[in-house]
Amino acid sequence: MPEPAHSAPCLATIEAVPAGERTVVTCRGEFDIGAQELRSELRAVLDRSATGVDLDLDEVRFCDCGGLNVLLSLRREALDQGKTVTVRAYSPVVGRLLELTGARELFVTEYSARPEVPGAVEERPQPMDVDQELRLEVDQLRRAMRTRPAIDVARGIVMASFGLSAGDAWTVLVTASQNTNTKLHELARELMGALQGAAVPEQVRQQMAAAVAKVREHGPDLQRPDRRASPSRAA
Structure with a gap:
């Protein structure tokens, strides 16, 4: 439902x-x-x-x-x-x-x-001129189309593994991504690889566990990724 x-x-x-x-x-x-x-x-x-x-x-x-x-x-x-x-x-x-x-x-x-x-x-x-604007928008759409399926699968893995809702699983993924300085689609591929027996990096496992614990602690109305500032700005 x-x-x-x-x-x-x-x-x-x-x-x-x-x-x-x-x-x-x-x-x-x-x-x-x-x-x-x-x-x-x-x-x-x-x-x-x-x-x-x-x-x-x-x-x-x-x-x-x-x-x-x-x-x-x-x-x-x-x-x-x-x-x-x-x-x-x-x-x-x-x-x-x-x-x-x-x-x-x-x-x-x-x-x-x-x-x-x-x-x-x-x-x-x-x-921007119109051509440049359109090219940029198309690039963004293509990138989303390439990475979104893996992210959706990873969210399903987190939902099934920890018994979380779709919103909770998304919060966990974003939190782990931010705290390990890993792009979201790369984190998703690591989780998908775990289904085939590949090892998930220790730092990722620790941050995933911490994010799951935090979501469960605060409940559905207070879910937020970790608000601690990242040590570096995006390049």
Whole structure:
């Protein structure tokens, strides 16, 4: 039977500050499915800006695919308006998620100036041309098509092995991926290999066990991947 749907509280906040033709949006807290409540507020900020929004995610201490979808939705709306959404700073947790999902490139914009350099002139972010945008989107879709089947199988393995729900199993996979600095699809292949008798690295086994224990301890309404900051940003 499908799990009952329930609304999640919004544990994130945003603060918008105009900066010339753009608006800097500082995000704080936890960007999960509850962050859907911020969509209308973010859309209003985008509408008021002339050329787009620059996101500061350095104070986001947790972010999952639900939160990432909010940011991707804002980016799509900006493209429809001929504007851009960039990420000017992010926490290790956000950086890791952007790397795991391959979404980091979608928010990259080069700046030629830094505020601390006297006399420097900041270049306004320019939207991609249509061909480049389409190529990037296709690359992302192809990557997802290649890796998603393995990830789905790995989630099924975790569900069957530990008696967890689909949501719990996803939390365990993301937590172990973050804490072992292993790409999600690589972790999935390691778990699939275990079915054929291959050894799972000790660090992965330890982090998987810890993640399962944490999920069971907190229960279904408090499942969150480990919020401890990763020691390094995504390259």
